[in-house]
Amino acid sequence: MNANPFEPSRDTTSSITPESRSEPAGFGPRFAAYLIDILPISIALAVIYYFLLGFDETWLHYTTSPDDAEARAAFLSQRNQMRDLSFLVYVLYCGVMECSAWQATLGKKLMGIRVTDNQGQPLSVGRSFGRNFAKFLSYIPLGLGFLWMIWSKQKRGWHDMLAKTLVMK
Numbered sequence: 148m149n150a151n152p153f154e155p156s157r158d159t160t161s162s163i164t165p166e167s168r169s170e171p172a173g174f175g176p177r178f179a180a181y182l183i184d185i186l187p188i189s190i191a192l193a194v195i196y197y198f199l200l201g202f203d204e205t206w207l208h209y210t211t212s213p214d215d216a217e218a219r220a221a222f223l224s225q226r227n228q229m230r231d232l233s234f235l236v237y238v239l240y241c242g243v244m245e246c247s248a249w250q251a252t253l254g255k256k257l258m259g260i261r262v263t264d265n266q267g268q269p270l271s272v273g274r275s276f277g278r279n280f281a282k283f284l285s286y287i288p289l290g291l292g293f294l295w296m297i298w299s300k301q302k303r304g305w306h307d308m309l310a311k312t313l314v315m316k
Contacts, residue, residue, distance in 0.1 A: 169267070169315040171302035172260040174294075177314060183254030184240065189233045196229050234286070238279045246275035260316045270312065278310035 196202040202225050208215070209222035244252040250261040250269050262278070264270055270278070285292025285305045292305030301313065 172316040180254035180258040242276040242279040281306035
């Protein structure tokens with residue numbers, strides 16, 4: 148028994164570490180983390196487009212003339228720009244945050260999950276950005292690379308497999 152009650156106990160009989168109790172994070176917590184992260188980014192970019200880049204006029208023209216092909220094309224073009232820019236900002240944000248001491252974005256942190264390499268170690272800057280840019284490959288075929296984690300035993304998306312990373316809770 149410890150003489151000092153404020154000193155952590157030194158139980159040498161237990162070999163269970165917090166890392167060994169970790170398990171792969173499934174689709175649900177990862178999707179919730181994604182929503183927590185992407186919504187503020189998307190809203191901020193939509194506000195910028197609306198108030199500074201003319202999306203208000205594009206929206207007004209599209210909603211008042213839904214049969215106008217030019218109005219529809221302009222609307223879809225700007226909407227797609229916002230979507231693609233939101234995803235790019237999200238990927239860069241994830242790249243920075245997942246190689247930080249947190250090993251997670253704010254959404255992942257709130258969901259109690261973190262990103263590691265295959266050995267449970269923090270990601271290097273290169274691996275973090277590689278993993279996150281590989282999300283474009285997971286995204287392109289109708290998001291199948293993200294849905295893959297539903298069927299994967301280690302709950303890994305294509306971007307995780309390519310970068311040799313794990314998302315653990």
